Amino acid sequence: MAITPPRLDDRRFDDLVEDLLARIPAHTPEWTNPRLGDPGRTMVELFAWLGDALLYRANLVPERQRLVFQQLLGAPMKGALPARGIVQLAYAQPPTELAVQSLQPGATLSGAAPFETLAETSVLPIVAEAYIKRALDDGERARMADVVAGLARIHRVNGAAEPYETHRVFDADRAEPNGIDVFASSIDRVLWLALLAPTAARPTEQAATNDAVRNALGGASGTPTLLSLGIVPTISTPELFDELETPAPLPVLWELATRGTGTFGTEYLTLDPLPDSNTTGGLTRAGTLRLPLPGSDRLWVPPNDVLANPSAGVGDTPPRIDDADRAGRLVGWLRLRPRPGAQVEHLALSWIGANAVEVDQRVTLRGSVLGSSTGAADQSFSLPQGSVDADTLVIEVEEPGQGYRTWSRVEDLATIDANPNVAREAAAFELDAAAGTLRFGDGIRGRIPDRQMRVRLAFGRFGGGVAGNLPPQSLTGISATRVEGGRSSPLKVQQPLAMQGGVDAKTMAQAEARIPALLRHRDRAVTPLDYQRLAFEVPGIAMGRVEVMPRFKPRDRRFEVPGVVSVMVLPEQPMTTAQVPNPRPDRPFLERTHSHLAARSPLASELYVIGCDYIPLGLAVGVVLRDGFGRDAVLLEVRQALKRLLWPLPPGGADGKGWRLGRHVRERELEVEVSRVAGVREVSGLNLFGKGVSESGPAWTLLPRNQPDGTRSLELARWQLPELLGVIVVDGDTPVPTSLAALPNPFAKANQVAVPVVPELC
Template sequence: MGVDVPDLDDREFEEFLEDARSRIPVHSDSWTDHNAHDPGITFLELFAWIAETDDYRLDRVTDEHIEQYLRLVDVQPHPPTRATARVAVSVPDDLNGAVVRDREPLRADVSPSSVERFRARGRTELTSATVDAVISVHRAGRSDDTVANESAEMSFRAFGDDPAADDALYLGFQSDPFAAVSRLNLDIEYDDADLPDPATHGDEIGRFEPSHRVVWEYYVTPTDEDQRDGSWFDDTRWQAFADTVSETAVRDGTTALYESGCVSLPEPPDWPSTPATFFGGNDPHYWVRGRLAQCEPPGPSPACDAPDGSSEVPQVHYEIPPQLSAVRTNVFEVEHASMATSVDCETLDQPDTVTLKRHGGPTTTARPRQRFHFDRAPVQTATITVGGQPWDEVPDFAGSGPDDRHYVLNRANGVVRFGNGVQGAIPEPDQDVIATDCEFGGGDDGNVPASTEWRFECGLLANDVAIEPLGSASGGSDAESVDAALARATESQDTPFRTVTQADYSYVATHTPGLRFGRAKVLTGGTDREPADPIRVVVVPFSPPDVRPYPSAGFLEAVDCHLKRHALLTDDVTAVTPTYVDVKVEADIRIVEGTLPEARRRACETAVREFLDPLRGFEGDGWPFGRPVYVSEIYELLEETEGVDTVVDVDVATEDGTDSDRDTALPALEAVTVRILEEPEDCGREF
């Protein structure tokens, strides 16, 4: 139930005056003449009128008042946002090399009576070549992920379960991908269905820089002058695409396969003219690979030990091994937007012009606070001119003078407001108000479903190309209401942006923008610390259950920078890695008669692994830092496992008797062995 808003303007002038007159005897015995001719009563009448006027004003807080308050606390209502979608194009051979230009118009037919306008984001060269083979080569072996790449229900790990330097993802094309294009755009879809969303902290932007990189290379076919037998494992046969900062450089929009994006590869000067046959296949392919490599120079070193307990920190490490849904060609992104007028393919880059109208007439008058409106909304961008003279957009007229040619644009409603002659100039009469460079779009209407039919609106691509949406459009939202912005501002007051307490440090660390976090532990060195004492924040990233949750150098550096940005001036704070203690568990059990031994063994091993999990173990929120593993707890855990009759013996040992920093220590289950005793006289011990 909400709080009742009081009615402040609930008293009339006579009530204020009578209340003041009745209080005179309380404050003065000598004031006996309370008639209207008395000068004191005249003052009371004045004060009663002022009080009534103030109550009237206090009870009428408009949206403009709230917007002004929001600007004072640095909160702006969110404007309408555009929906975006990813679409794939099937390119016939006769259109190999066709170009989807930036801002190319498309239409999304939601239904026969509902059409939404979209446009392409960026320039895309189309190729008839498709990804025909996907091979992952890593230190654990080699896997053919072609079927997974072609299936919408499957995914694959690009560099295996434990990525290391020189692991590679090989992509084979049956036809020459550079036959008609100067750039090959590979759309890489990251599978994040089972992952937490990247953290956010207000409106801040993350600064995560991976401590490793993916080097994109192409295979060079042997020439007549060089008759060496070429093969996929011969690194001398692989040449890197240009990765310098230039127009012909590789553009990696995936942040080294940390997220979905486009990898744009420039055509190399020595691109092979003939394909090669690899990996025991029967068909030759043109080959491209992404090879995992260390950054040059190496990234920053974490302030703790490596995950294996050594002092050397690996520069090539993923918190979450890259898991991909698909690698495709001919995929580009579209956004919900349209121009002011219908344009053909020859005038896409020309500025659009709209004449605004006023309620009551088409031109300006000499009146203050004039309003003009677009014929549709929302408005994303527009430049306003009055009588051919450009005017400047401002959020409000609070800082505008009488001669300032300012206007306020309400993008959600498409309304342009001018000043009153005191705050903001009044346009000269009989002037046309013109909007140029107009772009419309945004709002919830752009979130079209995946079943929508797409097509280009003009050109060769309009009739001969099939467009397949890779999901529904998302991200479109209507303009945020003033009430919603006020609620967000109120909520933000409870969000820690300055680290004072341990809870503040933990919150700021786990909300480092762009990172998928697991846990954090703040260590101050004592309960009553002095301001100069060092503060350590132990960082545990989110990782799948089969991966040890250890931060890479880039991950740790991003958290460290975010903490320092929000720390007090006198605080010395450092993000550090956890110390993992390898633990081995051996257990001898007897199972209930009639149960399957192998199933009970797996159930017991799974129970132990889940119990000791650094992120999900113990009571469900991760193993406590510095807490030892007690044998009695393993006994109890196994006894509660279904199908276990008796736990005969349990042994818990750390590798080589490791003695680690207890403040940052977490168990890492190296091995768990469960033996099922079949003979009743077998006690499980050897003497």
């Protein structure tokens, strides 16, 4: 029999009023009309209201006991996690004075959810644009062979000339989700950042504006100016059976162009990022870094005018910019390249920009009095909000004659110290981060705050939840304070990427649902069910499906290997009407899951966390429609039914849990699913296609009839799932296509031929 939380009394206000009115004839029969507004009726309702309040408080007792049981079981309520991301700052209007503003952490951003900056940052009066020297393809080389030969003679190039095109990446501060390999796409494996001054009010004032910007970047009083850069490497989906290892930092150099020997000679000054400010992990994850800039006399750019500088853009010099406006605003060149001798040929980036800072979805509260001590044991105080970041919390308690003193946080007051004298005098408190409550000691396990002494929240950061997972360009404004004090100049925010990682706090029902699993696995992974349940509890990610394959070694594709456990994980992804690929975990997703499970796995086990090996599948279906049903609607529903059946996540699959791992895709099963669609009278045929290899590359091939009944099927190994990549549905007497390319485009006209044209540029 299930145990449900009891309610001490389930009566409410209306019930109490009806009960009292029903007793009137027995106790006061002379009161024949207890109507509304009658003084006696008013007394009855007042009594019912007081009784309802008392019953409400009495019914809170089981609720509080449920929370206590959660704590005793070591399964406290989990608080919300904040979304995080990177934003770029810029002046909202042309500054009256070209100066550098250093901003304190904790600046608040305006948007649909509260965000704050996580570190100090500097806003420089510049714009940074990223460029590469893009190598020409074979067709461009052939077409421009004579031009390149002429340029080699003009520039007096000794050896083979390597033509390039100055190509701007991340145009208009937009991120590239698929990434750009800035090293492999360039001829010199260098990413160039052009530092541009603001546009002057009049063209004749641009030179003076540039000089003012250089002076600002050069720093004052011997303190170098810090350039804050935000970098977002492309998070690629790893190969299926890659082993998870912590990525090694990329050996790269940051260099600033400076004046060299001769009139137009260029040399480079190496800049080392401040260690405490570099959160990119050596360009392996999204983060920021700060580069100290040299004095203004070291900032230099070679002229872009080929008439004045024939070597502009040649050799190891910065790329030539032919845009006269941008070339006139250049105040410096910064470049990123591999260290000499390092075998670094690839660097895929989704975004890079200056004046960047990391933000998260929390708010900072400080200087709030929580209450005064009564001198009793086990006192509790409520924080202003729940879901507090425990690492940032600072609680102060007033001491007689000494003012406020900071008390320390402990996980459990009962385990402060084995020495009773130390435990008795410990100035400590216990925190329930999700509920936002503090609990102090009882004089034996932790001190009791002295009577009438105040308890104060000195500092703490609160917040989190899925509401912070905002799309790009959702955050627009910022309110910041300078390091030296005072409000900053008006600033605007550029948010090139979405905020990610926000998770809502767990509800009581969700916490209680975890108790049976917790009692079974006790936060240790032993059985396959333990691994599965623990994988669904990985914080900060949306897990869609987990499959545990004991004794399966992925790299060898071999089962029955002792001591090996492989966990296949898929992220949560809704099944939409659009043709989208099946869900695939990226490297951070796999790394976070692996670290969570590895800490709970037996010491002798060999753990692998992998994605899924998808096998491409194409389908061609012929149906006969019933009368009275719309053709397009039925054909669309046939596609959706097949997609829903083969989808790897719920509600896909025959049982609504996603297509079963290793289950073959059989023609007869697909026909049954199509025949269930309303409006389909008959399935006239169904062909299955797999991806084969032809002379021109991968191509769809019709699968053979390899079943005893003469039907087709897609055979899958025990670690594989199908991925439906193409569906053709025809109706009526149209024969079922034997090729996925056989169906013509219904929107194309038979008497027209598409011809590409080259646009004219002025």
